[in-house]
Each structure stands twice: as C-alpha cells, then as structure tokens.
Amino acid sequence: MSDSTNPNATEQGVTRRWFLGAAGSVAALASAPKLGSTAPARKSANDKLNLAGIGFGGMGASNLRNLESENIVALCDVDHDYAANTFKRYPDAKVYTDYRELLDKQKDLDAVVIATPDHTHAVISMAAMKAGKHVYCQKPLTHDVYEARSLAQAAKETGVATQMGIQGHSMEGLRLVCEWIWDGAIGNVYEVDAWCDLSYYPWGHAGWSSKWGTRPTDTPAVPASLNWDLWLGPAPERPYHPAYHPAVWRCWWEFGCGMMGDRGAHTLDPVCSALKLTQPTSIEATSCGLNPDTHPLTAIVTYRFPKREGFPPLKLTWYEGLRAPRPEELDADIDMPGEAAQSSEEPKAPSCAASTAAARGCCPSRSGKHTSNPRRRCPESPARTSWTGSAPARPVTPPAPTSATPGRSPRCACWATSPSAWTPASSGTPPT
Numbered sequence: 001m002s003d004s005t006n007p008n009a010t011e012q013g014v015t016r017r018w019f020l021g022a023a024g025s026v027a028a029l030a031s032a033p034k035l036g037s038t039a040p041a042r043k044s045a046n047d048k049l050n051l052a053g054i055g056f057g058g059m060g061a062s063n064l065r066n067l068e069s070e071n072i073v074a075l076c077d078v079d080h081d082y083a084a085n086t087f088k089r090y091p092d093a094k095v096y097t098d099y100r101e102l103l104d105k106q107k108d109l110d111a112v113v114i115a116t117p118d119h120t121h122a123v124i125s126m127a128a129m130k131a132g133k134h135v136y137c138q139k140p141l142t143h144d145v146y147e148a149r150s151l152a153q154a155a156k157e158t159g160v161a162t163q164m165g166i167q168g169h170s171m172e173g174l175r176l177v178c179e180w181i182w183d184g185a186i187g188n189v190y191e192v193d194a195w196c197d198l199s200y201y202p203w204g205h206a207g208w209s210s211k212w213g214t215r216p217t218d219t220p221a222v223p224a225s226l227n228w229d230l231w232l233g234p235a236p237e238r239p240y241h242p243a244y245h246p247a248v249w250r251c252w253w254e255f256g257c258g259m260m261g262d263r264g265a266h267t268l269d270p271v272c273s274a275l276k277l278t279q280p281t282s283i284e285a286t287s288c289g290l291n292p293d294t295h296p297l298t299a300i301v302t303y304r305f306p307k308r309e310g311f312p313p314l315k316l317t318w319y320e321g322l323r324a325p326r327p328e329e330l331d332a333d334i335d336m337p338g339e340a341a342q343s344s345e346e347p348k349a350p351s352c353a354a355s356t357a358a359a360r361g362c363c364p365s366r367s368g369k370h371t372s373n374p375r376r377r378c379p380e381s382p383a384r385t386s387w388t389g390s391a392p393a394r395p396v397t398p399p400a401p402t403s404a405t406p407g408r409s410p411r412c413a414c415w416a417t418s419p420s421a422w423t424p425a426s427s428g429t430p431p432t
Contacts, residue, residue: 049110057082060115081225103131120233122147138165140261175378181274194341195319196263200251201297212243215293258295259320
C-alpha cells in the first residue's frame with residue numbers, strides 16, 4: 001500500500017527521505033576505525049603470518065596498521081624519506097628498496113601487502129605470486145586490462161590467496177546490498193548512472209592533484225632518498241620531477257588510472273557485485289580536456305552489458321569530473337552527492353535513492369515498517385575476521401530515519417534505486 005499522507009512515500013510505502021537518513025546513519029557507523037567490538041584472539045608468534053609491506057608512503061601505512069596482529073617482518077619502499085614514519089613504526093622489520101631483493105632474500109615470508117602507484121601493481125603482484133606468496137594489492141588492481149587478465153591467470157596457476165584492496169568489499173554493507181537486490185527489493189535494474197565530480201583540475205588544488213597539467217620540461221635533481229628508476233618500474237623512462245612524486249601521479253596516463261581507477265573502483269564495486277556484471281558488449285566514451293599526458297578533466301563512459309543470470313540487459317554510464325543528470329524524483333531540498341551511483345527499474349524512468357559510497361547498507365521497508373533481513377547468500381569476507389576483528393551481528397532493523405539537511409549530503413555515495421524503493425549502497429572519501 002502507498003502512504004497517502006506522506007508526500008515522500010513511494011507507491012509501495014518506501015520513504016525516500018527515510019532512506020537518505022538511513023544511508024547517512026549506516027555510513028557513520030561504517031566509518032569507524034574497526035569493525036566489531038570483539039578483538040581478535042591473541043596468537044602465539046608461531047601462529048602469526050609473516051608479512052611484508054611494499055609501498056607504504058600512502059594507503060599502505062594504514063593497511064599495515066590494520067595487520068599489526070601479525071608479524072611485519074620486512075618493509076620495502078623506493079623513497080625512504082617519504083615512507084620514514086612507517087619504517088620507524090616497525091624497527092624490527094628488515095628494510096629493502098627493491099621488491100625483487102625482498103622476495104629473493106626474505107625466505108620466512110608468507111604474504112605481501114602492495115600499495116605502490118598503480119603502474120607497478122601488476123609487476124610486483126606477479127613476482128610475489130610466482131614466489132609463492134599470498135598477495136593483498138591495493139585498488140586498482142592493475143594499470144590495464146592485459147595486466148588484470150595476466151594476474152588472474154597467475155593466481156589460478158599458483159593457487160595463492162589474493163585480495164584487492166577495496167575496503168568496502170570486506171564490509172557487511174556490500175553483502176546486504178547484493179542480498180536485497182537478489183531478493184527483488186528494487187525490481188529489475190536496467191540503467192545505472194555512476195559518478196564522481198572530483199577532478200584533477202585546477203592543477204594543484206588538492207594534495208592528490210599535480211601542479212602540472214602537461215609534461216614538464218625541466219629536470220630537477222632526484223632526491224637522495226628516492227630510487228627513481230625503481231619508482232618508474234615498467235613505465236617508459238622519463239626524468240624525475242615533483243609533478244609525479246610524491247602522491248600526485250594519479251592523473252598521468254603512464255602511472256595512474258585516473259578518477260575511474262581511483263574513485264570508480266569504490267563506487268562501481270557494489271554495482272558490479274550486486275548486478276553480477278561481466279564483460280560489456282560495447283563501450284563508448286567522450287571527454288573534455290584530454291591530452292597525451294594526463295587523464296581528461298571530465299569524461300562520460302557508457303558500458304552496455306547483456307542479459308546475465310536472471311538480470312536484464314544493462315546500460316551503465318560513468319561520469320567523472322561532473323555529476324549525472326539530476327533525477328526528477330529527487331527532493332528539491334536534497335543535494336546531489338559529489339560521488340554516487342543510481343539505478344532505474346525501467347529504462348528512462350530513474351527514481352533516485354541516496355546512499356553513501358563503499359556499500360554500507362540496504363534497508364527497504366513497506367508501509368513504514370522495517371522488513372526482516374534478507375536471506376544470507378554472500379559468504380563472510382575472510383578479511384573481516386582475520387584482519388579487522390570479529391564481524392558484528394547483522395542489525396535486526398535498519399537505522400532509524402533522520403531528516404535530510406541541505407548541504408549535508410555525503411561527499412561520496414553510491415545510489416541504487418527504483419520507483420519502488422530507495423536503497424543505501426556505498427561510501428568513501430576523496431583520493432588519498
């Protein structure tokens with residue numbers, strides 16, 4: 001039944017404003033430093049994994065802190081000054097500059113954590129797998145499609161455990177999103193718009209944005225702490241310049257994957273998982289501000305997917321550096337999030353539900369009453385228990401509704417919606 005007294009209720013009684021509030025509440029809970037209230041059981045030294053960190057001047061440092069229940073026995077980074085704080089944090093770890101030397105000499109190693117720039121993910125992951133080491137590699141997994149296929153084949157052949165570092169994929173929210181959609185909570189999905197309005201332009205406007213938008217011609221001296229040749233790795237040779245390192249390499253074609261690989265990896269993850277996407281049948285793209293050196297300032301990329309396992313054909317459109325068109329049914333006092341995905345139940349009939357970006361939760365209701373939890377279909381992530389503590393129990397009901405406040409919408413979000421329900425789906429942060 002519909003709620004005739006509530007202008008925000010959908011035909012089946014689901015309140016759009018309710019879902020927006022629920023999304024924010026769930027996202028706040030999900031942003032806590034650790035999942036669960038029960039600490040992992042203490043292990044003896046012999047029961048712990050021997051781990052190495054490769055590249056930890058940025059996100060890798062956080063990854064290693066989350067693994068301090070294990071033995072961090074080796075550290076490798078090509079810039080010892082940039083990674084100095086992490087070297088100091090683990091004074092007993094052996095220190096390396098070249099990952100090849102680490103894999104050759106560190107015979108007690110069980111697994112590696114890789115958080116180098118995108119262009120070196122594949123070569124280091126491949127070397128580690130061939131050495132028989134388990135691999136946790138930060139997103140995006142690789143710099144191009146060929147590398148991704150090569151790593152998938154190597155993982156199959158070597159039999160080692162592998163995981164890509166999309167934090168939200170290890171959380172309960174993504175599993176709830178999948179299970180609600182698989183239970184038909186929002187009906188068939190025919191279209192998805194996903195976006196991130198962050199841009200590398202104006203150049204240098206943020207810590208992750210290079211101050212240079214074209215390849216510099218001057219050749220400053222290489223810092224004494226940096227092995228520039230190892231930093232370049234498989235990329236074509238070019239002189240060192242602070243336009244690339246530290247932390248500002250993402251916009252450059254040779255080193256980064258642009259906003260799609262940086263933010264799209266988070267925003268599109270619950271979409272790919274819940275809708276069981278495989279290879280597209282076609283891809284179309286248009287862009288603005290493109291040059292031979294850097295990713296575009298804005299782009300629109302459209303993927304078309306065939307029928308899949310009970311799902312109809314899908315049109316998926318990715319917008320970067322701008323936002324998708326504002327849905328007609330979005331309340332006037334609700335801001336469009338800066339990063340999100342939205343879906344429609346029928347072609348050309350989007351109905352928008354808000355959420356926040358790394359797959360935080362999905363809470364449909366009927367006639368103002370909370371529904372029961374969906375049937376468990378997704379297995380618990382091994383990372384939930386082995387790396388971040390025991391997983392919390394599933395909530396019996398979704399969070400209580402809260403009012404939307406103009407100007408307070410989440411910076412990062414993933415929307416999954418239809419005319420029959422609003423669905424919180426995902427959240428994240430600007431690039432780090």
